[in-house]
Amino acid sequence: MTKVPVVAIVGRPNVGKSTLFNALTRRRDALVADLPGVTRDRIYGRALLAGRPAVIIDTGGLDKAMDRVGQGAQGQTRLAMEEADLLVLVTDARAGVLPADHDIVVELRRLDKPVVHVVNKTDGLDRDVALAEASELGVGEARAISASHRQGLAGLEEALAQALPEAGDHEQTGQTPEVPGLALVGRPNVGKSTLLNRLLGEERALATPVPGTTRDPIHAIVERDGLRLELIDTAGIRRRRGSHQGVERFSTIKSLQAIEQAQLVCVICDGTEGVTDQDARLVGHVIEAGRGLLVVLNKWDGIDEERRRQLLSEVSERLDFARFAPVVVISALHGSGLGELTDAVEHVHRAGSKSLATGALTRVLRDAVDAHPLPAAAGRAPKLRYAHAGGQFPTRIIIHGNRTSHVADSYRRYLANRFRAAFDLVGIPVHLVFRDSDNPYAGRRNRLTPRQMQKRRRLRKFDLKRTKRR
Numbered sequence: 001m002t003k004v005p006v007v008a009i010v011g012r013p014n015v016g017k018s019t020l021f022n023a024l025t026r027r028r029d030a031l032v033a034d035l036p037g038v039t040r041d042r043i044y045g046r047a048l049l050a051g052r053p054a055v056i057i058d059t060g061g062l063d064k065a066m067d068r069v070g071q072g073a074q075g076q077t078r079l080a081m082e083e084a085d086l087l088v089l090v091t092d093a094r095a096g097v098l099p100a101d102h103d104i105v106v107e108l109r110r111l112d113k114p115v116v117h118v119v120n121k122t123d124g125l126d127r128d129v130a131l132a133e134a135s136e137l138g139v140g141e142a143r144a145i146s147a148s149h150r151q152g153l154a155g156l157e158e159a160l161a162q163a164l165p166e167a168g169d170h171e172q173t174g175q176t177p178e179v180p181g182l183a184l185v186g187r188p189n190v191g192k193s194t195l196l197n198r199l200l201g202e203e204r205a206l207a208t209p210v211p212g213t214t215r216d217p218i219h220a221i222v223e224r225d226g227l228r229l230e231l232i233d234t235a236g237i238r239r240r241r242g243s244h245q246g247v248e249r250f251s252t253i254k255s256l257q258a259i260e261q262a263q264l265v266c267v268i269c270d271g272t273e274g275v276t277d278q279d280a281r282l283v284g285h286v287i288e289a290g291r292g293l294l295v296v297l298n299k300w301d302g303i304d305e306e307r308r309r310q311l312l313s314e315v316s317e318r319l320d321f322a323r324f325a326p327v328v329v330i331s332a333l334h335g336s337g338l339g340e341l342t343d344a345v346e347h348v349h350r351a352g353s354k355s356l357a358t359g360a361l362t363r364v365l366r367d368a369v370d371a372h373p374l375p376a377a378a379g380r381a382p383k384l385r386y387a388h389a390g391g392q393f394p395t396r397i398i399i400h401g402n403r404t405s406h407v408a409d410s411y412r413r414y415l416a417n418r419f420r421a422a423f424d425l426v427g428i429p430v431h432l433v434f435r436d437s438d439n440p441y442a443g444r445r446n447r448l449t450p451r452q453m454q455k456r457r458r459l460r461k462f463d464l465k466r467t468k469r470r
Helices: 017-025 067-084 099-111 127-137 153-162 192-200 247-261 276-291 305-318 338-352 359-370 409-423 449-469
Strands: 004-011 043-051 052-058 086-092 115-120 179-186 217-222 225-233 262-268 292-298 327-329 383-393 395-402 430-436
Touching: 004 017, 004 067, 004 099, 004 192, 017 043, 017 052, 017 086, 017 115, 017 153, 043 247, 043 276, 052 247, 067 099, 086 099, 086 127, 086 153, 099 127, 115 127, 115 153, 179 192, 179 247, 179 276, 192 217, 192 225, 192 262, 217 383, 247 276, 262 276, 262 338, 276 292, 292 305, 292 338, 305 327, 327 338, 359 383, 359 409, 409 430
Parallel strands: 004 052, 004 086, 086 115, 179 225, 179 262, 262 292, 292 327, 395 430
Antiparallel strands: 043 052, 217 225, 383 395
């Protein structure tokens, strides 16, 4: 499998970079305010650009910063520009082209990387005038958008997808279809490298009590109990405010790429600290990517019996959205629980590799609709006719019917849970894709015969006479 390309959004402060990031990733991970310099740390997210997966980086604004914080943020932004495969230059149509924009273009030309110029905040303005003014930067054809109103984003995504490097331009991971990838992700110092070494039976990765020891993903082939896997040890992904070094920031990108490359992902939590917001955020990333999910509670030997009960209750509460994922307790340092972990990995991989027959999927769909009929929307209820499989890792089930856009999110979750229970898809996020069936009578007019036309005229005359009498 190929690496996922990286796209960095750059520009002056307060030109709408974070708003564009949220629009492309369809999330609200980036703080947006009408103030310059709100974004200081880089924020990472995944997006589908015209069907192509990519890692998007939101960066701080580039200008002549005088304080230490601003200079540090700009240093990280420049490192992001060097790491990225594609650069998106954002300018402000309302403020026009400023000298700072010319300075940024000079830096971009030194990097010799593909650049897509985006002119933001064009709502309410003459777009032709805005584009003509932006053309003086000389970085190719500019695209006018309004990120806050989602205007022009469809065309922008197409342009970004075309500008991304071809799949063959990226180096390979060495993973083959016969050897599924298992990524070990989590916060720093939760025991990912220790678990890798324990599974391999050798000191393959450097494991120390210092958080952030691992920076680049480490790939290794392991076979346990007849199951052959490619282990991917990743750098710890900490909270944004807790990450300072540029190298560590790019390790976060590689960790997100490892999630995309793997088929299975173990989100490792520190049992002594409990489940944190960052752990829940990582679980959400795995579910969005559609990879097989396992939640691993490490350092189980370091907590007492009462704390163990509290921790299991905490997992069920904080990871309520991932109830389908198996929870395994281990001690990577002492090797306890590894047998249960490999059994769970094998079970999840087997579930994700199942071939789902169209007939069986359609029967489950009809039984689910019979048990809980679809609620009506705008006076009419949607109709779901049949379902078929649409791929593995992520596991997609495509459902055909009428008025499928009116199916509520709660009903979609209900259907996903019914499919998961019927086919024992433990640890597998189920992505449902709804498609409306074509109407064979769309655009066709029912032509009347001469006799029907005569009857219509006679009825119109009758109605007219009755109206006059009144």
